[in-house]
Structures are given as C-alpha cells and as structure tokens.
Amino acid sequence: MGRKVILIIGICFSTFPLLSWSHSNAEELGHHWEVIAYRTEIWIQLAIIGAACAAYLIVKRAAKVVTKWLLSKS
Amino acid sequence: MKSIWIIAKLSVLENSRKQVFHVLCLLILAVIAGSTLLSVFTEGVKIKMLKDLCMSCILFAGAVLSIGLAAGGVPNDVENRVVYPILARPIMRWQYVCGKFLGTVMTVGLAILALSVVFGVLIYYNQGQIDTFLLTAASFALLEATVIAAVATALSTATTPAIAVLLSFLMYLLGSIKIGYLSKLLDRVPDSLAKTGGMMFYHLLPNLECFNLKAALVHNNSVPISYLALVIFYGVCYAAFALAVAALIFKRREV
16 A cells, blocks of 8 residues: 555656646737637547436447347247 | 435545545645745746746646545445345435535645645745635636546446546546647548547547646636636536446346
C-alpha cells in the first residue's frame, strides 16, 4: 500500500507542471467560457451520449422482440 | 435508494481510513498553508498567486483523490471477498456500483470542503472580505472530481486497480489539455485512418477544462450563467453515462 501511495503521488506531482502550462497557454487563447470550441465540444459529447443510450435501448428492445419471436416459433 | 445510501456510508468510512486520503490531504493543506509565505510579492500579485496556487491544489487534490479512491474501490472488494456477503443480500449490482461511486464522491467532497475552508480563511485574512465565487469554483472542482470518479469506476470494473489508476490518470491528463492542445495535434495528423481513430478517442475523452474556473476566481471575471448551467448538465450527463457503463460491465462480470 505504501509503495502504491508513493507511486500515485509521484505520478501526480510529475503531471502538475503540465497542467499549469496548459492553463497559461489557455489564457493566451482566451478563457474557456469565451471560446466557442468548448461549447461545441460539450454539445457534440452530449449528442454522442444521447445516441449511445438510444442505440443501447433499441438493440436491447430488438433482442427482446427477436427472442420472443424465436421462442414462439419453436 | 436506501441500500445505495448504506453502501455509500460504508464506502465513506472505508475511504476515510485510506493512506492516500490522509497523505494527500495533509500534503495539499501544507502547500495551501505554505502559500502564506508569498509575502515577497506586492499585495495584489500576492492575492492572485495565492488564489491561483490554492485553486490548482484543490482541483488537483479532487482529481487525484477521485482516481486513487474510485479505481480501487470495487476491485479491492472483489479481491478481499467483501463483495460476496453484500451481493448475497437483496442488493442489485448496479446499486452496489452506485453506492461505491457515491461514497467516493462524498469522501472527495469532504476533502474539497476542508481545503476550501482553509483557502477561504486565507483569502479573508489577506483580502479582508470573503470571495463568494470561491464556492462556485469549489463546486465545479467537485463536479470535475465526480466525472473523474465515474470514469475511474467504469475502468476499475473492467481492469485491475493498477491499470485503472494509470488509464484514469491518462484520461485526466488528456482531458485537461483536450481542446487547447489535443485538437491542434490531431489537425496535424496526415493519415486519414489514424485521424478518424484519433477523433473518435478525442470525442470520448471528458472535457475537463470546462470545470476549471480558476482564471475567473483569480482575475475576478464573471462567467455567464448559461455556460455554468451547460457545464453542470454536461458533467452530470457524462458522470451518469460512465456510471451506467460501469454498472453494465459489473453486471456481466463474474465475481
């Protein structure tokens, strides 16, 4: 457990400069609430989540119907 | 709902005893307390640096605690055979996964609350007034931690804890630099097949930058309410989706 904790904290702190660096450059680009690309990406991801949920429900429903039909045939 | 709440409470107790929780909270508290040593700067710069450093620490602690606690929660219970007596009771597997996730979020919430209180006291001490936007920024840090915890929980139901921790860190890192760097990197890829694969992965990554309101807190900028509402909706949807994936994987898994 001790080694795992040290490993996790080591990895974490090594990533810290990268995150700070990303923030400083983001400021040059503009704040994220002012950049349109952030909103667009949020809507794209929400559409993907919605599509994935719809596809899962359709496939599940279709599988249920097909199973029922096969059982009625046999 | 009652069973989810019971598992969540047990998960909070279990998580609050973990070394990673204590060590990280103490380290971050030490960094926040150490930020009072920034007295070499002029007053305005000092407060800005204090806010920047403390908010970075809170965001960072939230993310790391989420990964450290969520990635090990379910697999450790399976490995230590703690999950058998729980699942032998009339508890569905998805309720168990939701309970563990809720417990992780509550533990991270406690840590963020403690760090925010210390941060708030420091701001009050230096500025002479309470910064009300701190509450919003801390809430969005918790929302970011919730999304990361959901992703780590989903990964932990499919892989071992070590791989789940590493993959979660990778997703956290890439999610934090997604639009600033990753999109520009993908634009430079010449091969169309690699670009398509890259774009698919890109759209699956959580957009973690949008939860970071550090710049608004530091520079006293106002953030549009519509944007905040959109980000809250996005965070809740993404976390719910990742949790649904986790529940589906765990439902089919042989324990």
